[in-house]
Amino acid sequence: MKNNFYRAVYCSRCELIGSPETITAELQSILATSRRNNRPAGLTGALLFANNCFAQTLEGEREAVERCFERIQIDPRHSDVTVLEFGPAVERDFTEWSMAFVGDPSATSPDPLAVALFKDIFADNHADSGAKVLLLLRQLVHQEDLWAIA
Amino acid sequence: MNQISSQPPIQTDDQNIARSVIRTTTSDQAAALRESFLVIEDGAILLDARLRVMLCNIPATIRLGHYGAPPSRGYPLTKLIAHSSALDADARTTVLDRCSAMSASDLAGIEARLVFGDIVIRIRRLALGRLLLWVPASRAAGESSLHDPLTGLGNRRVFQAALAAIFTKPNASAALLMIDLDRFKQVNDTLGHPVGDALLRLVGQRLRACLSQEDVVVRLGGDEFAVLLQHLDGVDALGKRLIDLLSRPYLVEGHLANIGASIGIAVAPSDAHDPSTLMRHADLALYDAKAAGRHCIRFFKSELNARAQARLALETDLRRATALNQFALYYQPLVDIASGRVTEFEALLRWQHPSRGIVSPAEFIPLAEELGLIVPIGEWVLRHACRTAATWPADVRVAVNVSPMQFSDSKRLICAVADALTTSGLPGSRLEIEITESVLMHNNAETLETLHALRALGVSIAMDDFGTGYSSLSQLRSFPFDKVKIDRSFVSQIDGKGGSGREVVRAIAALGSNLGMTVTVEGIETDAQADFVETSGGHQMQGYLISHPVPSDMVSALFSPQSPIASAPNPEPVAPAGSRRLRGHDHEK
Incomplete structure (x- = not known):
């Protein structure tokens, strides 16, 4: 059982287009679906939206993580999916969240931290990006829920 | 193939059922469909969106116990089922209900499996509301007859039926x-x-x-x-x-x-x-x-057809090449840098085709590998190279390239090498096998075992084209190679200022030497390259500057003067020790 606990961290580019309101509405729908699906599957995680990119971590039983990831993969609302980390994990990072969310779609200037992070990742310098993304998500989620939609 | 009737049969008796092919289609384009339906031993019925028969094969009529005239094109499913003695009243209703629901909309599912006693009917919705009814010859066959068991997608049968259904309509898109x-x-x-x-x-x-x-x-x-x-x-x-x-x-x-x-x-x-x-x-x-x-x-695009035909022609010619004696071996000398003597020749394959001329190995070797012909061709090369080398001075060796594909049947390769040595009388120590890095990519343990077995025959092993492809220095450590040949691409980068090739050649030469390997630098074409290589730490060089590959009858002219000739008289000295350019005396100016 212990060995069957896995974590996946990935990034992708957002393919949503429209006004901040439209994008916020789409994100809310993505989050609602993901929370609805994740809870019964025993999945937790966090989603970051910044600079028109997604970073997400999923944690739970291996089969559940794989199934959820596959569902996300065939979603046309994103592209350029890059898996930064996938493997057995020791414990949950986001015990409280079926899917925590950080990001502000209406932000006029992108979060500098996220810009730096995504630049690295899509430039293929992602040797330790998985750990970086995870750390960032952890900090942001635990720091405050001010940005949280929903 | 019988001419397909454009009229439904007016009256057919029972005898006709037996010899009737499927009398349902109206166009020549349906010939392929008829054929694919004919070879199926299971019953198959293709229905249009109005549930009228487009095609129905004999096994379907037999399996359903259909009596009367064989269903022809346009024959309604209701009649076909009504005359199927193998189905009881309930079964008939079930089949008809399910077919009309599935044809009307894909909401009813695109697949169904109905079981009536030992009869299984599988229904699959095709495009445009058409249905394919499958009546397997046995229940067990029904499970796999339409599905790919691994992915749950349709299988080749579904594909053929769907494909054929399209062409029943002229000019369908x-x-x-x-x-x-x-x-x-x-x-x-x-x-x-x-x-x-x-x-x-x-x-x-x-x-x-x-x-x-x-x-x-x-x-x-x-x-x-x-x-x-x-x-x-x-x-x-x-x-x-x-x-x-x-x-x-x-x-x-x-x-x-x-x-x-x-x-x-x-x-x-x-x-x-x-x-x-x-x-x-x-x-x-x-x-x-x-x-x-x-x-x-x-x-x-239509050029692809032409290209495929050209390839097919090349394939046909290649298959005949061995039998027609169109292959020849050319030999390129390797010079020992310290002594300036020719110590070895690499055997290179040439295909001389009467109308194509000399076909480049770059053109035919990949094709030979794809067709599996490289194995017999490789064996031919081994036999001939060993036989020729056996006539050379006892201190001159021959190097033969072996394709990665030959390693996939390691027993055969080892036998071929052993046979070539025995038949020619060439000692194993005078044969060198050259492999490329890609050989080590697959099935490493078995490959290493094969290399050791070849080594046990006295044969030495060289790593060819080192530094290209998936090269990694660890490959050099995976097997105690006798020799490493530095790829020509580095040598070509030696000329000019800032040529990074110099450092690479020096580094590989140092590494190879430290690992106890002979280091050969290939592709030497200019004096500047040769000058550099002499001081680079390499042991041997090879390239056009020294000599192009020559036919076997010109090899003896390239032997260094001191070489004792095993079975032939000493040739004229043509290349004083230390001279780079080797020339046959007939070419000497």
Whole structure:
């Protein structure tokens, strides 16, 4: 059982287009679906939206993580999916969240931290990006829920 | 093939049932469909959207216990079922209800399996509300008759039936996408078959996810899939989307897997008017996509046909080349840098075709490898090279290139080398086998075992073209090579200022020497290159500057003067020790 606990961290580019309101509405729908699906599957995680990119971590039983990831993969609302980390994990990072969310779609200037992070990742310098993304998500989620939609 | 009647049979007796072919179609284009239906031992009935028979084969009538005239084109399903003595009243109602529901809308599902005692009827909805009814000869056969058991997609039978159904309508539009996964074999080899199977299932799901219910998607076998569309709109966009989706990473059985996809597309009616031509043309387009570097879409174009024919002609000629004695070996000398003496020749294969002229190995070796012909050709090379080398001075060796494919049957390779040595009387110590790095890529343990077995015959082993491809220095440590040959590409970078080739050559030479290997520098074409190589730490050099490859009868002219000749009189001294350029005396100015 212990060995069957896995974590996946990935990034992708957002393919949503429209006004901040439209994008916020789409994100809310993505989050609602993901929370609805994740809870019964025993999945937790966090989603970051910044600079028109997604970073997400999923944690739970291996089969559940794989199934959820596959569902996300065939979603046309994103592209350029890059898996930064996938493997057995020791414990949950986001015990409280079926899917925590950080990001502000209406932000006029992108979060500098996220810009730096995504630049690295899509430039293929992602040797330790998985750990970086995870750390960032952890900090942001635990720091405050001010940005949280929903 | 009988002429197909355009009229439904007016009156047919029981005898006619036995010899009747399927008397249902009206056009020549349906010939292929008829054929595919004829070879099926299971019952198969194709229905149009109005539930009228388009095709029905004899096993279907036998299996359903149908009596009366064999169902012809336009014959209603209601009548066919009503005359099926193998079905009771309830079964008849069930079949009719299910067929009308499934034909009317895909909401009723695109597949159904009905069981009545020992009769199984599988129904599958094809495009345009058409239905395929499958009545397997036995219940067990029913389970696998329409499905690919691994992915749950349709199988080749569904594909053929769907394909054939399209061509029953003249000038029908259709697009066939042949899909081949890139790098699937590597995933299968490294992560194992169970992971490979799980990956194929995910591929099936992703394909299904981008297509509508009307579209037919099947797995043809291995990592080959096909998609059949009944329209031509947005085919290019769909192809791109399929490649994008299939190339996204997979999390499968605890592993991260990355594969890609290549797609070949042919469309009807512009590219084909019958199923087999459409398939062949889509295959040629797929072949083109793979040749273009994979991970792309290629549409069929008529040049592909010409190219395929040219390839086929080359294949035919290549198959005959050994028998017709069209191969010859040329020999290129390797000079020992310290002594300036020729100590070895590399045997190089030439194909002299009466009308093609000399065919470049770059052109025919890949084809020979693809066709598996490289194995017998490689054996021929071994035999002839050893036989020729046995006539040379006792201190001159011969090097023979061995293809990675020859390593896949290691026993055969070892036997071939041993036979070549025994037959020619050449001592093993005078033969060197050159392999490329790619040999070490596959099945490492077995390959190493083979190399050791060859070594046990006294043969030395050289790593050829070192520094290209997937080279890694660790490859040099995986086996105690006797020799490393530095790829010519580094030597060509020696000239000019800032040529990075110099450092690479020095580094490899130092590393090779430290590991106790002879270091050979290939591709020496200029004096500047030779000057550098002499001080680089390398032991041997080879290249046009020294000599082009020469036919076997000109080899003796290149022997260094001091070489004791085993069986031939001493030739004129042609190349004083220390001179780089070797010339046959007949060429001497």
